[in-house]
Amino acid sequence: MNPEELHYTQSHEWVRIDGDIGTIGITEHAQKELGEIVYLELPEVGHVYNADDEFGTVESVKAVSELFIPISGEIVEINRAAVAEPGIVNDDPFGDGWLIKLKVTTDDEIRKLMTADQYAEYVEAEEKEK
Amino acid sequence: MSAPTEAAALKRTPLFSLHRELGAKLIDFGGWEMPVQYSGILEEHRAVRERAGIFDVSHMGELEVRGAGAEAALQRLTPNDVSKLADGRCHYSAFLTEEGTFVDDLLVYRRGADDYLLVVNASNRPKDFAWAAARIGGDAEVRDASDAWALLALQGPLAGSVLARAAGEDPTDLPYYGFRTMRVEGFPALVSRTGYTGEDGFEIYLAPDAAAPVMRALLELGRPEGVLPCGLGARDTLRLEAKMALYGNDIDDTVTPWEADLGWIVKMQKGDFVGRDALARQEASGVTRKLAGFEMVDRGIARHGYAAAAPHGPGLVTSGTHSPTLGKPIGLALLPVADTAVGTEFETDIRGRAAKARVAPTPFYRRKRKKEATP
Numbered sequence: 001m002n003p004e005e006l007h008y009t010q011s012h013e014w015v016r017i018d019g020d021i022g023t024i025g026i027t028e029h030a031q032k033e034l035g036e037i038v039y040l041e042l043p044e045v046g047h048v049y050n051a052d053d054e055f056g057t058v059e060s061v062k063a064v065s066e067l068f069i070p071i072s073g074e075i076v077e078i079n080r081a082a083v084a085e086p087g088i089v090n091d092d093p094f095g096d097g098w099l100i101k102l103k104v105t106t107d108d109e110i111r112k113l114m115t116a117d118q119y120a121e122y123v124e125a126e127e128k129e130k
Numbered sequence: 131m132s133a134p135t136e137a138a139a140l141k142r143t144p145l146f147s148l149h150r151e152l153g154a155k156l157i158d159f160g161g162w163e164m165p166v167q168y169s170g171i172l173e174e175h176r177a178v179r180e181r182a183g184i185f186d187v188s189h190m191g192e193l194e195v196r197g198a199g200a201e202a203a204l205q206r207l208t209p210n211d212v213s214k215l216a217d218g219r220c221h222y223s224a225f226l227t228e229e230g231t232f233v234d235d236l237l238v239y240r241r242g243a244d245d246y247l248l249v250v251n252a253s254n255r256p257k258d259f260a261w262a263a264a265r266i267g268g269d270a271e272v273r274d275a276s277d278a279w280a281l282l283a284l285q286g287p288l289a290g291s292v293l294a295r296a297a298g299e300d301p302t303d304l305p306y307y308g309f310r311t312m313r314v315e316g317f318p319a320l321v322s323r324t325g326y327t328g329e330d331g332f333e334i335y336l337a338p339d340a341a342a343p344v345m346r347a348l349l350e351l352g353r354p355e356g357v358l359p360c361g362l363g364a365r366d367t368l369r370l371e372a373k374m375a376l377y378g379n380d381i382d383d384t385v386t387p388w389e390a391d392l393g394w395i396v397k398m399q400k401g402d403f404v405g406r407d408a409l410a411r412q413e414a415s416g417v418t419r420k421l422a423g424f425e426m427v428d429r430g431i432a433r434h435g436y437a438a439a440a441p442h443g444p445g446l447v448t449s450g451t452h453s454p455t456l457g458k459p460i461g462l463a464l465l466p467v468a469d470t471a472v473g474t475e476f477e478t479d480i481r482g483r484a485a486k487a488r489v490a491p492t493p494f495y496r497r498k499r500k501k502e503a504t505p
Contacts, residue, residue, distance in 0.1 A: 035155075035167060035170060035171055035363070036170055036171060036172050038431070038452040039429065039430060039431060039452075041429075041430070057481070059430075059431060059452075060171075061172065061363060061367060061451060061452050061454070062166065062167075062171060062363050062366075062451075064431075064433070064481070
């Protein structure tokens, strides 16, 4: 269920790389844990972040969670459709529910992220700890 | 994304296995492993407003107060007027500190002149029992009977018809805040027309062994009409729309009934009770802050514990959520009295961002009552 071509974080974000543009969202597992999302707070275009910086929040009826940026870069686009209709993130977290696009600063950081298989194992291990 | 924390060694209600079977998402709620949702908070919320929902609230505590002096004891221990309760009636009340602030909020059921049942918040149960036991005096005794009771809440416009089918008798002849014993699915039950959702509904007190079969039967009977099992997530959005206070959020031992806009549970004329002197002083001097409903003007949800800045001074958000019925964020805040008029704007601090809110009329949601049939 986690697309093969994406890169994953332990905080349940994903990155898709197209040339020097990285698209970032949250995973299916993350949206399921959150429940119905009612608010997204995303940064302005032009903001520059270092990997692991907090770049926004996602808020469901019951809780607020911070979003952490998996790789460094400058924001070039935010998903305004998702800000207006946050339910899109629940419905299609790997597709129309993407959050931000950024111009990637360096290629190195992406290699530290998990593959789809590694992420699936990670989620399973995390579930068992509960 | 930051993860919610998990905890271990939690207490479970007799319905725990059924929750698992129904696919509930379970969380730590004051030391209890409870369902926060089954199908989703918004869907469950809507089910209660439009049809009906079934909640496990067996974690609530039950204290029994018995003896010839039971009424006199409860008159001293609680601010509402117990002498006004007839058999088969209950009312909303509280335990208060000597400072007039909340030890807990609770329901008092009169089963007989010498037999009362008090229903208290789960997290306050040991504190409440110790508090009552230390003050109850002669001719009455208090017993923590929580383990002897499971509790289901069946709430929503269809609650009466679903329960009637399970009970084989019509519970809708009960007045609001009335109760009686009846058999539900053959099990003895105490059924009261009470709830915490702003809808018509019933709370069904059962022996622990009866809880799972009764919940199964109610779900089965209600399924064709869209009745759903509901978790604490929907319970919170429902109660907040109805402006019902939550202990630990809106009221606690720093807040008095005057401040919480719950003055109607305080009967100053009935005689002495714990907290009365302090409440008399505060009544004379006037409160400086009061609980008020608000809606957001700017984006975001101001939640419990967030700071507020009102024209006449600081305030505090005590509850905040997304209202499924209104489709917008709502909440309650303690504000300077001068800033509690509907329409007054104030700022909330949403994780470091200033977001404007506006005092709104409450309750945020009021059910349409069915017209009584003309005789």
